[in-house]
Amino acid sequence: MTHWPTGVAVVTTADRDGWWWGFTASAVSEVSARPPLVSVCVDRDAHCRSVFTAADAYAVHVLRAGQEELADRFTRDSANDFEGLPVSWGFEDVPLLDDVAVRLECRSVRSMPAGDHVILLGEVVRARTGPHEPLVYLEQGFRRLARPDTLPRAS
Known part of the structure; x- marks a missing residue:
């Protein structure tokens, strides 16, 4: 499925002790x-x-173009993924990016x-x-959407 472009999301929650996870x-x-139902797959x-x-x-945050570093941050098994990030609280006290x-x-x-x-x-x-273009993942790399005015014209 590496040839299938997808969006990139960070999924967050808080455990029963109040620790944040993503x-x-x-x-x-x-x-x-x-x-309105969504599915998310976790390894x-x-x-x-x-x-x-x-x-x-939990919260699903679809990342915007330019947030590759944020996507990479949440691929690690780290207790400080949220360090330095502006976070607010949402439904059931889930951390929101x-x-x-x-x-x-x-x-x-x-x-x-x-x-x-x-x-x-x-x-x-x-x-x-928001008004932002989403970050896209394709062939094991991050991509950005092309603007319609930059695409080659059909002949």
Whole structure:
């Protein structure tokens, strides 16, 4: 699936002790419009998988073009992923990242194993969009969308 372009998202939650957790995901998808449902896939071996499968809520932050460093930050198994980031609190006290292309606050509906991943299904309870172009992931690298006026004209 490396030839399939996807958006890049950071998914965040807080555990029962108040610790913040996050991971970078490229497998995020709309499931339903009514009710608004999204799916997020987390690797079964991810250090945070058990936290997210037990969470009551989480937030999906679609990153904007230029946030490659933020995407990389949340691919590491690090306790200080949030260090120095402006964070606010959302639904069920989930940590929210500012200045992203799209932010979805979700109530956890269920999780289910699927091969080497676990699918998290969430109901969107709040959504915010911004004016930014999204960051894109393709062939194991970050990309930006081309503006329509820069594309070659069809002959």
